[in-house]
Amino acid sequence: MTTTGEVRAGAEEGPWWWGRWRSALLDISLAALSAMECAVEGIQFSRDAGLFVPVGMAFGLFAGLTLLLRRRWPVAVVLVSVAITPAQMGFVMGVVGLYTLAASELPRRITAALAGMSFFGMFIVTYVRAHQGVVRGDLSIAGGFIPFLSVTTALGMTAPPVLLGLYIGARRRLMESLRERADSLERELMLLAERAEERAEWARNEERTRIAREMHDVVAHRVSLMVVHAAALQAVARKDPEKAVRNAALVGDMGRQALTELREMLGVLRTGEGAVARPAPSAVPLAAVGVAAAAAASRVAEESSEGPCLAELEELIGQSAAAGMVVNLSVEGEVRPYAPMVEQTAYRVVQEALTNVHKHAAGAKTHVRLAHRTAEIAMQVENEPPPEPGSARAVRLPSGGNGLVGMKERVSALGGVFVSGPTDAGGFRVSAVIPAQAAA
Template sequence: MTTTGEEDTAARGGPLWWSRRRSAAFDLSLGFVSAVECAVEGVPFARAAGVPVAVGVVFGALAGSVLVGRRKWPIAVVLVAIAITPAQMGYLMGIVGLYTLAASELPRRIIASLAGMQLVGTLIVTFVRVRQSMDQGRLTIGDWFIPFAAITASLGLTAPPLLLGMYVGARRRLMESLRERADSLERELQLLAERAEERAEWARGEERTRIAREMHDVVAHRVSLMVVHAAALQAVARKDPEKAVRNAVLVGDMGRQALTELREMLGVLRSGGPGARAASAPLSAVAAAVVEEGEGPCLEELEELVGQSAAAGMVVELSVEGEVRAYAREVEQTAYRVVQEALTNVHKHAAGAKTRVRLAHRVAEIAMQVENGAPPEVGSVGLPSGGNGLVGMRERVVALGGVFVSGPTESGGFRVSAVIPAS
């Protein structure tokens, strides 16, 4: 089982220079075995050197115990092993020390130099010992055996720990690299997940705003006109029954139109239709689906829109400049909605004010302007305002790369202007 870098760091807690307690226990055990080995090998060394046996045993035990520091000072361990090679001591320390050195992060030239020194030292000592044994008659093999034994022993004590240590070191570095990469990927995935969540939350907010804007466009204008007609109906119900009947018919027609548009949008919200996306689609796709499914408003219906406001008692004038032509669906719908929302605001805030609607077809753009005069002191029907109409118009126009400007006029009225690229 592979652990991440943080888990590996948390698992550490050994004494002194050891990263783990079990590593410390293992090195102490190796040091003890090495000390015992060197102490035993110190007996023949003391006798051959003519010193007390106790001195040889103590010397061997001290030299062998150096193996305890192999992880912290691998170079010192190998140097001690090379130094006591002539005394035929420290075989375990030499093997383990060379393995630790090869597996360490030290430069390769240092490892190669110490490995070469140990190889040469073992080769010379083995050559001399075998030669002495043959001279003393303890070996009766031919002279060819001396170099063979020296080379075999030196390679056998040097090459395996060196190669194994290099392999383990390379594998350890690879595992650390993979662990660091896994940690980095985990952090990146976490960051991506956080960003995705933020984007999803932002998208949901944008989708809710767009659906609210679409619902506002569909309902606000017709309901505003219905309220105006209802107020007029109340005023003339007794004085002019025929006009009251006409106003009632207009209220009914506008209510049915509003219900029809609401059904189209709610139908898409519930299940989607042919050519539209499924109900599980994002909310931003729902508004687009409504445009795709339904006919949607267009500039050809602008005259009818102005006529509805005129029928509600508004003094409104429509002027069209330039050559009339067809535009993309979203361009025509946005232009229609801007005029519609502007007229709705006149009904709400300046009922009875004279209003002028201008539409200009230009070479690469279409421009529209709705300007009303100062509202009279009386005549307002007190329609509520959500405060988002101008914001919605600006968002629609800017989304198509256009320019939107609105504000009061010097005469006390209000002007809404927009320019939308034709493509």
């Protein structure tokens, strides 16, 4: 993991304007070297100017210590070096100052202007000193060679530090840009990982809810009918043995159907164990999240197409009629096939509504209406008041209170509308409308 700029700044903070202690020690060393150089060269300067030697040395020492400010005020350091160039001192200061100026974030026009001033100052001083040396006889060179010597000296003192500073500054900015991009990419990856984890957690919760809803729909209806038939069997066992035998056969058939559906659901869960296994986040690339999500969506779509359909609605109503319920089915519109999820949801709504009638209004007459419309399919299950109050409690059917919630979740997931509530006559009505082109 890379280190962000804030952490680096806090970990490497140095004194005053230095970002690091190492930079402070380097500048102090360079300033000490420049001060010694200027102090030594101040001796000759004081003699040439007719000053006391301590005065010239103190002037050189003070001027050389200006190099301490090179990171804070590089322009001032270069100006001081240009100013003391006629005194033939400050060469270390000039070279280091030009390098620092070129490597800084200052505009290039300022760097060019100061580098030009330093060049012309060095050129003039070298030209004057060389000419004086030739006149005095200290230099045995031709007079025409003096300009070349001056230009070469000025370029040697200005061009290398400026070019090196430009290179180091560009490299530093490039490295900082790459570091910022790496930090930004790391933050984006962390956000993507967090979002992927949130999506995975959401998908797991949705899958748990879906499995719980399927288990409720599969088990509640079958077992409710089994309990109703068992109660009827207990009531007629001695009075009508033949009816008791028929009820016992129905209980056995419904139990086998419930077991078959449970085995199918458990088989799906067992098959998906490998896909549900959650690997370590560091070992899975982010691209695998999308692949797993696509595979999960495909698997859910395939499993959804294996559920019940509207063609089995008459059989469902027949089972309730066999349990003693009076059920009327009316179908409006042209019967046509729908998407598997639409048909399965419509079937589950009717199934759960009939189960609630068995639980809470046993023996009540029930009307099931199914309407095939142009762009939607509508269903309504309405029961009249039970003939004998308290009959539902006599059968002792437990209720978890999740049936209506599950129906509303199913219908809302397909973009439909679900409404339920008591009627004015004392019964209960469940209505749902699902778009015909709802996406699974």
